[in-house]
Amino acid sequence: MKKCEQIYEGKAKKVFATDDPNLCIVDYKDDATAFNGQKKGTIVGKGVVNNRMSNFMFQLLEKHGVKTHFVEELSDRETLVKKVSIVPLEVIIRNLSAGSFAKRYGVEEGIEFAQPTIEFSYKNDDLGDPLINDYHALALGLATQEEIDTIKAMAFKVNEVMKEYFKKLDVILVDFKLEFGKTADGEIVLADEISPDTCRFWDVHTHEKLDKDRFRRDLGGVEEAYAEMMKRIGL
């Protein structure tokens, strides 16, 4: 597989074309941003953690019938994926209150919900990824109703699989963000990444944060938290 020209650079990843029009190579960086790029920094080794953890999670999800963009891990930071057009929705599932939910609704963090919640943000940096509902997504032509229904069902399935998996590692899956893509033949697959950048992980006993909130909130021990998650997964 030949790595060709760079076709995209995001805050945490670069994407390269390959000599196969249906495949791309994702290259994970150590660059860290928060608050829509207002806070910038580096988390040493983050690219390796996020690449390897994402690939592990994608393979676990595939075993449970969730279709993903994952094809093959090429190196510590590079992965071969199916070429998709990203649906411009950030899909957030929450099991406990935290982050923007706690702030928006004026509740403390750590309240366990009777059932998980789902929300969509319109993926648009210039607008600061505003919260939108299904009707807005349809009105803006971001996805069809059928695609939205598929995305919701897949997101809840991902939550069930991941919540159970992390529970066995003494980790509470507080919330996470997913992105979906459409393949050349129109199939919706899970894309982007699943990592401490995109999930909130709390230790079940101490509620110690083992994710990017350590960077966002200047709590220190960022690299150690990412390494602890890798250790618990056995990577």
Ligand code: C5P
């Ligand atoms: O900030 P907020 O509480 O809305 O984040 C919910 C979840 O989505 C967190 O796990 C966070 O890491 C993730 N997220 C993300 N990328 C964003 C916004 C949120 O990965 N742009």
